Amino acid sequence: MSSDDSIAASRRGVLKCLAFGGAGTLFGLAGGVLAPLDLALAATKGRKSAPLDTPLFVQISDTHIGFNKEANPDVAGTLKQTIDLVNGMPVKPAFILHTGDITHLSKASEFDTAAQLLSELKVSELHTTPGEHDMADASASEYFNRYGKASANRGYYSFDTRGVHFVGLINVLNFKPNGLGALGSEQLEWLEADLKGRSASTPIVVFAHMPLWTIYEPWGWGTGDADQMTSYLRRFGSVTVLNGHIHQIVQKVEGNLTFHTARSTAFPQATAGNGPAPGPLKVPAEQLQKMLGLSSVTLKRHPSALALTDSTLA
Amino acid sequence: MSTVEPVGAAFEGARLPQPAARAVRHISQTSLPALAIMIVASLARAATPLPPAPSAAAAAQARSTQEPTISIHDFSFSPVSLTVAVGATVSWKNLDPEPHTVRSVDDQFRSGALDQNDSFSFKFVKPGTYRYVCSIHPQMVGTITVK
Numbered sequence: 322m323s324s325d326d327s328i329a330a331s332r333r334g335v336l337k338c339l340a341f342g343g344a345g346t347l348f349g350l351a352g353g354v355l356a357p358l359d360l361a362l363a364a365t366k367g368r369k370s371a372p373l374d375t376p377l378f379v380q381i382s383d384t385h386i387g388f389n390k391e392a393n394p395d396v397a398g399t400l401k402q403t404i405d406l407v408n409g410m411p412v413k414p415a416f417i418l419h420t421g422d423i424t425h426l427s428k429a430s431e432f433d434t435a436a437q438l439l440s441e442l443k444v445s446e447l448h449t450t451p452g453e454h455d456m457a458d459a460s461a462s463e464y465f466n467r468y469g470k471a472s473a474n475r476g477y478y479s480f481d482t483r484g485v486h487f488v489g490l491i492n493v494l495n496f497k498p499n500g501l502g503a504l505g506s507e508q509l510e511w512l513e514a515d516l517k518g519r520s521a522s523t524p525i526v527v528f529a530h531m532p533l534w535t536i537y538e539p540w541g542w543g544t545g546d547a548d549q550m551t552s553y554l555r556r557f558g559s560v561t562v563l564n565g566h567i568h569q570i571v572q573k574v575e576g577n578l579t580f581h582t583a584r585s586t587a588f589p590q591a592t593a594g595n596g597p598a599p600g601p602l603k604v605p606a607e608q609l610q611k612m613l614g615l616s617s618v619t620l621k622r623h624p625s626a627l628a629l630t631d632s633t634l635a
Numbered sequence: 636m637s638t639v640e641p642v643g644a645a646f647e648g649a650r651l652p653q654p655a656a657r658a659v660r661h662i663s664q665t666s667l668p669a670l671a672i673m674i675v676a677s678l679a680r681a682a683t684p685l686p687p688a689p690s691a692a693a694a695a696q697a698r699s700t701q702e703p704t705i706s707i708h709d710f711s712f713s714p715v716s717l718t719v720a721v722g723a724t725v726s727w728k729n730l731d732p733e734p735h736t737v738r739s740v741d742d743q744f745r746s747g748a749l750d751q752n753d754s755f756s757f758k759f760v761k762p763g764t765y766r767y768v769c770s771i772h773p774q775m776v777g778t779i780t781v782k
Contacts, residue, residue, distance in 0.1 A: 390732050426734055426748035453771045457736055457748035496773035498740060498766060541774050598710035598772070600733050 377483060377627070379407050379444075380418045380528075380616040382565030383585035385454065386435040387425035392588035392601035396425075399613050400438050402634045403586045406615065408443045414617065415482055417444050420565040420583060421452030421493070421530030427463050436467065451476065452530040452566060453493040461494070477508050479515050483620060485627070486519060488512065490529040492544045502531035502544040509549050516553050524559040524620070524627055532564045534580050536571055537593035554578060559626040561618065567599070569612075570631055581629055584614040610635030702726050702756065705777065707735050707749070707769075712777035721781055724758040735775065740766040 381403055388396045407417065417439075424431035439447060448471070455464040465474045472478035476491030490512070492502035504512075516525075527533065533550060535543030544550075554560045560578045568590035573580040588601045589612035604612060614633035621628055703723065706713050708730040719725060727737050729749040737746040737755050743765055746755035759765070759781040769775035 426750055428748075454734070454748070457734065457771060459745050459747045493770075496738070496768055496770050498768050498773065498776040500773050539774065541772065598733075600710075600731075 377414060377485065377618050377620045378416045378418050379410075379414045380420060380563055380583050380618065381407075381586055382420040382530075382583040382615075383422040383452065383568055383587055384419070384435060384438075385422055385425040385585065385587035386438070387428060387431035388587055388601070390601060392603045393609060393613075396587040397434065397438060399610070399634060400435075400586050401441070402610070403613070403615055404438065404441050406632060406634065408441075410617075413444055415444075416446035416448055417442055418528060418563070419447065419449045420528055420563060421450050422454040422565060422585075423449065423452070423464075425454055427455055427458040427461075429463055432463055432467055448480070448487070448489060448528075450489045450491060450529055451493060453496075456493050475508075475511075477511060485524045485526060485620060488515065488525065488527045490527060490533070490550070492529045492531045492533070492547075497545075500545055501535065501538065501541050502529075504529075504544060504546050504550060509546065512550060513553050516557075519557075521556050522558050524561070525554060525557050526561045526563065526618070526627065527554065528563040530564065531566045532571070532580070532582055533562050534573060536567065536582075540593065540599040542567055542593065542599070551575075551578060561627050561629070563616070563618075567593075568602075579629070581616065583616045584612065584631065584633065586613050586615065586634075589613070704728055704754075706730055707775075710735075710772055710775055712769075712775060715776070716778045716780070718780040718782060719759060721762055722758070722760060723781070724756050725779060726754055726756040728752070728754045734771060735769040736771055738768055738770045740768060745770075 381400075384400050385396050386400070393399060407414070419439075423435045449468045451464045451468070465476075469476075471480075472489065472491075476494065477489060479486065479488045481487065490504060490508065492504050495503050495505055497503065519525075527550070529544070531544055532542055533544050533547045535547075537543070554562075555576060555578070558577055562578060562580045564580070564582045565585070567582050568585035568588065569582065569592065570584060571582045589604060589609070590599055591602050611633050614631060617630045617632065619628040619630070702725070703717060703719060704726045705717060706728055710731065710733070712727070717725065727746065727749070729735050729751060732751050734748045734750050736748055737744070737757075739745060744757040744767075748771070749755055759779065762781050765779040765781065767777050767779070
């Protein structure tokens with residue numbers, strides 16, 4: 322689909338989205354302009370121009386395996402539903418991206434349960450970055466024992482798929498009192514070198530657990546040294562920054578950079594500052610599935626950019 | 636276009652558990668270890684010969700080794716600052732339904748994830764000021780001063 326289609330459809334998309342309570346929103350991204358479309362329309366358009374739009378990957382986040390409190394006593398069940406949603410997609414994505422808080426307490430048994438559930442995905446390639454809940458064991462080793470290989474146990478790494486450059490970052494180590502998440506100078510130096518020499522027309526996807534821009538400082542929803550990161554990214558024509566952590570969708574578009582946080586598959590959280598602390602939000606049972614879900618990203622070749630879709634379990 | 640999708644806007648009235656309910660739980664939990672210490676102390680006295688009268692210094696030591704406990708509730712450490720004698724063992728107990736950790740800023744001590752009612756203890760053998768955070772919620776900070 323062209324960017325004109327995206328703009329023309331955006332108004333209808335917003336209206337439809339409101340009517341269905343946020344059951345699914347597609348964001349067409351072209352030239353740094355993000356326009357929401359409704360899923361039904363997107364599917365129609367997609368069939369007409371299928372060769373141009375390639376499903377690239379699906380982002381899941383904050384599965385919190387081990388959580389058992391009233392906000393969702395069955396987080397394994399809602400992860401299974403999410404996996405069914407992915408397995409039911411008409412075209413398989415190239416890989417699954419998990420943006421952290423795989424587990425709730427970093428217990429070995431929780432990681433094992435998560436791995437068993439994720440193995441039900443019909444997509445074999447899985448990329449991860451840890452959340453602070455995955456680094457909560459005293460030695461912070463359970464996560465790295467299982468997922469450390471891709472990054473040589475550093476937590477940050479990059480890879481390329483279908484012409485898109487992916488960068489996984491870690492911002493849940495080295496917390497300072499009252500601080501936000503942190504990348505640290507070593508990781509930032511690595512990032513600068515990793516991006517150096519790449520063509521500005523290469524679509525870039527950066528992912529980390531905590532938001533890579535400040536959403537709400539009193540609750541630590543941000544990364545203190547993320548400005549350094551964005552300074553390395555500004556010259557690229559299409560940059561998508563994906564995070565989890567806050568269990569709700571918040572977006573920002575800044576030039577060619579689109580920042581997006583994903584829903585959790587486990588439980589919703591209060592909106593920024595709404596309540597005493599950023600804890601699990603208990604909602605009526607019939608509302609829960611509308612507040613859980615995943616994001617999927619489609620590669621568009623003309624122009625070369627990425628489109629983001631959010632889907633809920635209900 | 637709004638930069639914040641209004642998910643959850645309909646649930647703004649939903650509330651986290653009330654602090655009052657947690658305070659009640661806090662009182663009932665902390666009274667148990669105190670009782671246990673008294674029982675252990677009386678048993679020890681019965682089983683061993685009467686010790687010589689303790690000096691003032693030894694009495695102070697005894698007080699400081701009664702495991703002062705810092706409770707974690709409503710996303711904060713209480714008391715937020717604590718002064719203990721060298722050799723004291725400090726315990727932290729999480730009363731929140733959310734997990735927390737206890738991590739020294741200088742990496743002198745670190746707990747695993749403490750789920751509700753889990754505890755962690757550390758013995759302070761060197762004088763100094765020890766700042767710590769919850770690594771899951773680093774807005775939660777505390778200080779132990781060892782003299």
